[in-house]
Amino acid sequence: MTDKEEVKLFTREELKTRNTREDAVMVIHNGVYNVTNFLDEHPGGEEVLLEQAGKDATEPFEDVSHSSDARSLMKKYKIGELVEADRTPTKGAYAPDWNNDQPQEQGNAWSSWLTPLLLGIAATFLYRYLFA
Ligand code: HEM
Structure with a gap:
């Protein structure tokens, strides 16, 4: 997804059911990521991703302290963002x-x-x- 494309907005509610191997979507820092095609490639394994699918994976994602490579790789899987009402205010080290x-x-x-x-x-x- 490039910056110029219009950002697609999702609600947490509609993502809840997207938690299968055929359709795995998760929220990280208010961004929505479709990791279905990444399951096989994730160095941390598909199990952890499937466990988080349909949910907000921000905390588990940060707990692993992913590298900057991982962070730029995830852009590839971004499909949109959460609607304003469902966003978590970003705080802590990542947004002073x-x-x-x-x-x-x-x-x-x-x-x-x-x-x-x-x-x-x-x-x-x-x-x-x-x-x-
Ligand atoms: C789009 C989302 C994600 C991407 C692109 C991604 C990418 C990566 C990459 C590239 C690595 C290799 C180490 C590094 O470069 O940091 C890694 C490791 C790992 N990831 Fe993820 N990851 C994602 C989401 C998650 C989530 C939600 C979890 C949940 C627990 C997770 C758990 C792990 C674990 C446990 C490792 C460590 C594997 C090891 O060191 O043996 N990842 N991830």
Whole structure:
């Protein structure tokens, strides 16, 4: 599948029954993969794939820590994606949660110029007190 083709959308419900040797489809990171023709070739064996067929295999897939070769190979079997409502928000190492980091950085930025500001105000009063 190339980027230019329109992405086909699936629901988790309709994938549940696609769990046979003749039609093995699974979800990995919200992508939908038809691994029917890959069963024989999978270095990890067809059993593990059939066990996950019809389900979300993201966790077992990541537990094995597949190589980058495996990750680029899987593109070949991608047939679409989950509909928006059925997606799992991606989090953790594979999609850093930038939103979570930003307020913390802003907090640091705020406190990092609050101290000089207070020192400045204190110096102003000290100056006035000494020389007024
Ligand atoms: C489209 C999906 C998948 C692709 C393209 C794929 C591809 C591969 C490849 C290329 C390897 C060789 C080692 C490596 O390069 O990392 C491998 C190993 C393995 N895979 Fe997958 N895999 C897929 C899904 C799964 C799933 C869902 C499981 C579920 C448990 C799984 C379990 C394993 C295991 C256990 C090995 C290790 C085999 C060994 O080291 O003896 N794979 N896979």
